[in-house]
Amino acid sequence: MFFLVYVVCRMSTCEPRDWDIPVSYTAQNTFNPIRNVVETMHIEENPQLEVIRLTVGDPTVFGNLPPSEECVRALCDAIKSGKNNGYKPAYGCKEARNAVAKYSSTPEYIVDAEDVVLASGCSGAIEIALSALVDRGYNILIPRPGFSLYKCICGSRGIEARSYKLFPENGWEADLDGMASLIDERTKLIVVVNPSNPCGSVYKREHLEEILNIAEKYRVPVLCDEVYAHVTFGKEPFHSMGSLTKNVPVLVVGGIAKRFLVPGWRIGWIVIHDRNNSFGFKIRQALRRLCQVIVGPCSVIQAALPTILSDCPTQFFEKTLNLMKKTSNIFYESLSLLSELYPVRSQGAMYMLIGIKVDRLHNVKDDVDFTQKLMAEQSVLFCQQRVFNAPTFFALSSHVPWKSRESLARGSRSFVVIIERTL
Numbered sequence: 001m002f003f004l005v006y007v008v009c010r011m012s013t014c015e016p017r018d019w020d021i022p023v024s025y026t027a028q029n030t031f032n033p034i035r036n037v038v039e040t041m042h043i044e045e046n047p048q049l050e051v052i053r054l055t056v057g058d059p060t061v062f063g064n065l066p067p068s069e070e071c072v073r074a075l076c077d078a079i080k081s082g083k084n085n086g087y088k089p090a091y092g093c094k095e096a097r098n099a100v101a102k103y104s105s106t107p108e109y110i111v112d113a114e115d116v117v118l119a120s121g122c123s124g125a126i127e128i129a130l131s132a133l134v135d136r137g138y139n140i141l142i143p144r145p146g147f148s149l150y151k152c153i154c155g156s157r158g159i160e161a162r163s164y165k166l167f168p169e170n171g172w173e174a175d176l177d178g179m180a181s182l183i184d185e186r187t188k189l190i191v192v193v194n195p196s197n198p199c200g201s202v203y204k205r206e207h208l209e210e211i212l213n214i215a216e217k218y219r220v221p222v223l224c225d226e227v228y229a230h231v232t233f234g235k236e237p238f239h240s241m242g243s244l245t246k247n248v249p250v251l252v253v254g255g256i257a258k259r260f261l262v263p264g265w266r267i268g269w270i271v272i273h274d275r276n277n278s279f280g281f282k283i284r285q286a287l288r289r290l291c292q293v294i295v296g297p298c299s300v301i302q303a304a305l306p307t308i309l310s311d312c313p314t315q316f317f318e319k320t321l322n323l324m325k326k327t328s329n330i331f332y333e334s335l336s337l338l339s340e341l342y343p344v345r346s347q348g349a350m351y352m353l354i355g356i357k358v359d360r361l362h363n364v365k366d367d368v369d370f371t372q373k374l375m376a377e378q379s380v381l382f383c384q385q386r387v388f389n390a391p392t393f394f395a396l397s398s399h400v401p402w403k404s405r406e407s408l409a410r411g412s413r414s415f416v417v418i419i420e421r422t423l
């Protein structure tokens, strides 16, 4: 009997086998090119020169832009109080949602705390919003050039990301006819990013309304990414799509990462704008249910959020914006002197895109080759076009330290050197 059990066991489940652990479909199809550049790309620099990294959207990396004392104190107080060590409601505690509602309200529209869902960073908010509205086999419209996370999430979920064009010669406004022509019965969402990463554009009110008109005509909701809300230094003020919409259901996603200079604190939000109850209770409920997967953002940051959003002084914001304005102007002015480059003036959002006329350069194969040469010779690193789906454009960060004028000058001079060498 014992022998029989032994034999059956060997022949079936008890037989030791080799490990065979396949990677999931989701993981195989998840690729975020921007994280790949920041975390894994290693192009050899010139060992004689200190590296200038113009690739990053993290304003803390250079150490020149610390958060405000008020924000730091709010966070310390939230920890020291001992009252914020437990779980909070998955979609955010009432006080923090109230604070976001107040912060997001405009004279045109007062936001209610019940229309706010908190998430782990704006990335978390985007992920929840897409999960609530789009299934495998459907499509969404995204801007090109654009922030890579949208494509990354679509790839991992089997959602088709259809790109609508932005025109550099027109302040990176969207190709409205092109956008409309991409819409079909499987289109679930139009994504707008304003102010834009990576374009540095800030849309006029009229342009946002034109996009809303298309959304209304085809009955497609809008997701407006406003993580750079108020990070503007050009002539165009920031307008929130949420306060402009009348009939189109809009989800505005935002957070404190950029304007408050604390991307690592990981809190973001979705504000639901639904004047005619088109999303209805079911979408609201879906958003809240999806928050239960990771049980909401960090409780300590939630507790500090009301003070962060209300007490951060105006001078703090002005200082950051001045730095970005000066930096992007330096780059714009010096790079526009080179006929081989086509910088597009930035209006906000800590980035600027620079076009390259590869046909005018003999020893440069393409923009990737140009990036590699720039790093190898001048130790200057910036983002290549493939990260933003923008052929022949490069992105520069405009929050590099103003205090190191020299490195800035070298950053822009290096383009001259390398271009001269490739003429």
Ligand SMILES: Cc1ncc(COP(=O)(O)O)c(C=O)c1O
Pocket: 057, 120, 121, 122, 123, 124, 147, 193, 196, 197, 225, 227, 254, 255, 256, 257, 263, 267, 268
């Ligand atoms: C356009 C855009 N949306 C969302 C995010 C993500 O923000 P968070 O750091 O709050 O997740 C970023 C970050 O760079 C961004 O550029």
